[in-house]
Amino acid sequence: MIAVRASPAEVSGASLFAGRGAGGMFALVRPRAEGGGGVSARPAARNAVAQTSLSQQRVMRIRALIGWAEAGPDGYDAVQWGARVKPPKRPTEMTLGEVFAWIEATPGQPHAIGYYQFIPATLARLVTRLDLGPDVRFTPALQDRLGDILLAEAGLPALEAGRIDRVTFMNNLAKIWAGLPNSSGKSHYQGIAGNAASISWEAFDREMARIFSG
Numbered sequence: 220m221i222a223v224r225a226s227p228a229e230v231s232g233a234s235l236f237a238g239r240g241a242g243g244m245f246a247l248v249r250p251r252a253e254g255g256g257g258v259s260a261r262p263a264a265r266n267a268v269a270q271t272s273l274s275q276q277r278v279m280r281i282r283a284l285i286g287w288a289e290a291g292p293d294g295y296d297a298v299q300w301g302a303r304v305k306p307p308k309r310p311t312e313m314t315l316g317e318v319f320a321w322i323e324a325t326p327g328q329p330h331a332i333g334y335y336q337f338i339p340a341t342l343a344r345l346v347t348r349l350d351l352g353p354d355v356r357f358t359p360a361l362q363d364r365l366g367d368i369l370l371a372e373a374g375l376p377a378l379e380a381g382r383i384d385r386v387t388f389m390n391n392l393a394k395i396w397a398g399l400p401n402s403s404g405k406s407h408y409q410g411i412a413g414n415a416a417s418i419s420w421e422a423f424d425r426e427m428a429r430i431f432s433g
Contacts, residue, residue, distance in 0.1 A: 280430045288398035288417045289336040295359040299331035316353030335366040
């Protein structure tokens with residue numbers, strides 16, 4: 220069991236999940252409209268994390284660890300606690316178009332959303348990469364798909380291939396998710412907008428060691 224503190228605040232600055240929704244923070248990239256609201260994806264993006272059975276088991280456990288640190292009990296329906304105006308529906312019931320409409324309609328507040336607490340700039344980048352239409356729902360499956368791209372960017376394939384070590388991968392994860400500590404024991408964004416790691420390095424290291432023990 221991992222001991223967590225209060226939900227981490229949204230950070231500002233360099234992180235993929237950094238920044239507040241103040242005017243001018245990001246150039247919003249709308250999801251591409253597609254006939255019938257279909258979903259397409261470039262092969263490289265679709266296969267961001269290799270789907271071997273062992274890899275998939277690890278991915279699922281890493282997802283759970285990140286969700287525990289970032290989303291808390293609200294899971295895939297989590298909305299950053301500092302958002303004064305919440306979405307009109309549960310995030311998993313919203314389409315991507317509705318998510319971006321909420322973001323546009325509520326400037327000046329945090330907008331981190333979902334299990335992985337995507338902020339607008341990151342969500343827009345990932346949605347654009349996968350060529351997703353505005354009618355696509357922000358389901359748990361889609362959130363996992365987007366999160367898996369971030370795991371690949373953090374170096375999961377490189378770790379499994381032996382090109383980086385586990386601590387390097389963990390530090391890379393901490394650069395993406397402010398609720399995870401780096402090897403100093405603190406959030407990579409400690410003190411920025413009130414941020415602190417929501418789990419200890421010891422707990423993070425212990426869980427990751429278990430995940431990669433096989």
